[in-house]
Amino acid sequence: MLFFYGTGSSRLLTAPLPATACTHCGITGQLSATVFSRYVSLFWTPIFPFGKMSVTVCGHCQQTIAKLKQMPESYRPPVRQLQEQARYPLTNFAALILFGLVLAGIFGLAWCSGPKEPAAYTAAEQALAGAELEVGARYQSKAGKDDGTYALVEITRLTPDTVYFKGTSILRGPLTPASATIALRDSVSAAGSRVPYPREMWAQLMEGAVGMRRIK
Numbered sequence: 001m002l003f004f005y006g007t008g009s010s011r012l013l014t015a016p017l018p019a020t021a022c023t024h025c026g027i028t029g030q031l032s033a034t035v036f037s038r039y040v041s042l043f044w045t046p047i048f049p050f051g052k053m054s055v056t057v058c059g060h061c062q063q064t065i066a067k068l069k070q071m072p073e074s075y076r077p078p079v080r081q082l083q084e085q086a087r088y089p090l091t092n093f094a095a096l097i098l099f100g101l102v103l104a105g106i107f108g109l110a111w112c113s114g115p116k117e118p119a120a121y122t123a124a125e126q127a128l129a130g131a132e133l134e135v136g137a138r139y140q141s142k143a144g145k146d147d148g149t150y151a152l153v154e155i156t157r158l159t160p161d162t163v164y165f166k167g168t169s170i171l172r173g174p175l176t177p178a179s180a181t182i183a184l185r186d187s188v189s190a191a192g193s194r195v196p197y198p199r200e201m202w203a204q205l206m207e208g209a210v211g212m213r214r215i216k
């Protein structure tokens with residue numbers, strides 16, 4: 001998979017430096033500084049900020065200095081002070097916040113549906129779910145059973161540590177062995193036809209939030 005890493009910057013504040021004289025034209029009161037935050041991005045979405053940078057501009061002679069290190073001594077204390085005042089905006093953490101919301105949603109969902117979930121399995125179904133893994137074993141998702149939708153998963157290959165499986169998209173209508181065979185044959189894309197999964201975690205995948213029960 002291709003990841004688009006990068007960095008970006010966003011403007012935090014612009015403020016005048018009223019007591020500082022421009023070292024280029026000598027005029028006092030025309031300098032202003034803009035503070036930017038720099039952030040790391042993934043797929044053009046900010047993940048976290050890693051620093052600030054400042055630019056000074058003289059309103060009189062237009063001299064622009066884009067690095068604190070290149071600024072004259074007299075510029076640095078007020079610019080540093082502005083940098084300290086400037087707060088990182090929440091948008092610089094957009095990806096982290098999104099990730100947090102998604103996690104909170106998953107846990108919230110698991111928590112809400114938690115109490116009634118175990119009762120939904122009969123002893124016979126649990127015995128099947130825990131049965132020996134085998135190629136060709138099929139599972140039906142239980143999650144959407146109330147509204148008549150479900151998905152199917154079939155194990156396509158087994159190695160000592162990995163389960164390979166293919167899955168369907170959301171299906172509707174009565175489920176028969178024949179309809180399952182057709183759905184598993186038709187709805188599987190080339191890329192998704194063989195998904196590897198750690199064998200020791202297979203039972204959790206099937207019994208956990210996904211809620212699959214073995215049907216064959």
Ligand SMILES: [Zn+2]
Binds near residue numbers: 023025026030059060
């Ligand atoms: Zn100037």
